[in-house]
Amino acid sequence: MTHPHSSSNSSVHQYTRSDLKALPSRYRAQLVNSLTGFKAANLLGTQNLEGLTNLAMVSSAVHLGAEPALIGLVMRPPVVERHSLENIQSTGVYTLNHVHPEILQQAHQSAAKYPRSVSEFEAVDLDVEYPYAFAAPAVAQSRLQIGLRLVEIMPIKHNGTEFVIGEIEWVQIKGDILHEDGYADIEQLDSVTVSGLDNYHRTSQIERLGYPEPESK
Amino acid sequence: MTHPHSSSNSSVHQYTRSDLKALPSRYRAQLVNSLTGFKAANLLGTQNLEGLTNLAMVSSAVHLGAEPALIGLVMRPPVVERHSLENIQSTGVYTLNHVHPEILQQAHQSAAKYPRSVSEFEAVDLDVEYPYAFAAPAVAQSRLQIGLRLVEIMPIKHNGTEFVIGEIEWVQIKGDILHEDGYADIEQLDSVTVSGLDNYHRTSQIERLGYPEPESK
Numbered sequence: 001m002t003h004p005h006s007s008s009n010s011s012v013h014q015y016t017r018s019d020l021k022a023l024p025s026r027y028r029a030q031l032v033n034s035l036t037g038f039k040a041a042n043l044l045g046t047q048n049l050e051g052l053t054n055l056a057m058v059s060s061a062v063h064l065g066a067e068p069a070l071i072g073l074v075m076r077p078p079v080v081e082r083h084s085l086e087n088i089q090s091t092g093v094y095t096l097n098h099v100h101p102e103i104l105q106q107a108h109q110s111a112a113k114y115p116r117s118v119s120e121f122e123a124v125d126l127d128v129e130y131p132y133a134f135a136a137p138a139v140a141q142s143r144l145q146i147g148l149r150l151v152e153i154m155p156i157k158h159n160g161t162e163f164v165i166g167e168i169e170w171v172q173i174k175g176d177i178l179h180e181d182g183y184a185d186i187e188q189l190d191s192v193t194v195s196g197l198d199n200y201h202r203t204s205q206i207e208r209l210g211y212p213e214p215e216s217k
Numbered sequence: 218m219t220h221p222h223s224s225s226n227s228s229v230h231q232y233t234r235s236d237l238k239a240l241p242s243r244y245r246a247q248l249v250n251s252l253t254g255f256k257a258a259n260l261l262g263t264q265n266l267e268g269l270t271n272l273a274m275v276s277s278a279v280h281l282g283a284e285p286a287l288i289g290l291v292m293r294p295p296v297v298e299r300h301s302l303e304n305i306q307s308t309g310v311y312t313l314n315h316v317h318p319e320i321l322q323q324a325h326q327s328a329a330k331y332p333r334s335v336s337e338f339e340a341v342d343l344d345v346e347y348p349y350a351f352a353a354p355a356v357a358q359s360r361l362q363i364g365l366r367l368v369e370i371m372p373i374k375h376n377g378t379e380f381v382i383g384e385i386e387w388v389q390i391k392g393d394i395l396h397e398d399g400y401a402d403i404e405q406l407d408s409v410t411v412s413g414l415d416n417y418h419r420t421s422q423i424e425r426l427g428y429p430e431p432e433s434k
Contacts, residue, residue: 030399037257038410066249112429182247193255201420212329
């Protein structure tokens with residue numbers, strides 16, 4: 001029973017909680033990671049107190065609020081991200097960096113399990129820069145970089161992950177993509193989006209729909 | 218100073234924490250909501266104990282883990298989402314429903330501030346269905362529906378938002394989009410992604426990159 005589903009017709013696939021639990025672990029991980037929808041692809045830049053840099057692809061950045069400007073990040077137990085989390089805890093700062101197609105292979109490769117002594121910047125051949133002399137490395141090639149200061153780490157007790165909350169210290173956007181109203185048109189930066197664990201996508205705009213009013217329909 | 222930035226050249230736009238604080242509130246909301254990257258567009262379906270249904274567009278669904286299968290959702294203070302949050306608290310269940318272009322206008326419109334007595338399903342003309350006789354309404358037109366049971370609500374004290382954690386009770390996928398390894402190819406469902414507060418995008422696949430190994434480069 002590797003693909004359990006009780007479909008009433010061939011194109012509808014259904015899984016219950018117990019179906020999901022019965023799936024092989026890797027299959028379940030692929031499936032469940034696909035369900036929330038498209039995700040942001042960001043490179044997480046950190047360094048330890050000795051200045052050894054670390055880079056990891058993350059897809060769990062979530063907007064928490066604009067005032068103060070807060071971003072959440074789900075950090076899972078795997079080894080790779082532990083280095084990042086330890087660095088965030090010891091330095092209190094980190095960066096998020098948008099990924100575009102020209103650096104996608106390198107960005108994805110940074111998620112491999114390198115030993116602690118290896119900087120993923122060097123391993124995947126991306127360059128470090130330090131806007132505002134910030135104590136966490138940004139990715140020089142990235143077109144939208146965010147410097148964050150740790151606000152709180154909330155443990156999620158149900159699965160051992162951590163919800164890392166940071167406030168934006170600075171933003172650097174390389175491109176004239178700002179609309180009159182403040183919207184940053186990230187499609188113009190060619191920022192990619194990710195689905196599941198490893199599928200990357202370009203976007204093409206459908207429409208800006210504006211602020212919805214109850215009267216209109 | 219409506220568009221403050223200290224650019225060293227015309228195409229680099231920089232904002233510090235204090236620049237962000239000095240921005241007009243709507244401009245700041247547009248800007249900061251754009252920064253994390255592309256987001257999932259989901260319709261959140263709930264109902265109260267009397268069966269009055271509620272629908273709201275949300276862009277903050279985040280994958281928390283596959284075993285157990287957990288999804289997080291950031292709920293902000295606005296009125297519209299308060300109805301949803303109250304319903305989730307009273308019934309303990311809710312649904313997330315992917316949005317495709319044919320229902321995008323209606324989905325976006327559901328975010329308008331309707332009075333509590335109005336069901337957004339009716340107001341925007343989307344149909345209710347109850348897979349598995351679940352006690353929360355799903356959007357019949359949606360091609361990927363998820364039923365969730367509330368696990369925990371974690372208050373985020375820094376801005377008054379709530380992080381709502383739910384476990385997947387059931388999933389229904391309308392389309393033969395499952396790959397051999399479990400990946401659900403949501404681009405084949407035409408699921409849309411959102412940037413900022415109101416810009417919607419289709420996707421086009423670049424590449425699945427597989428599991429990265431430290432040896433390869």
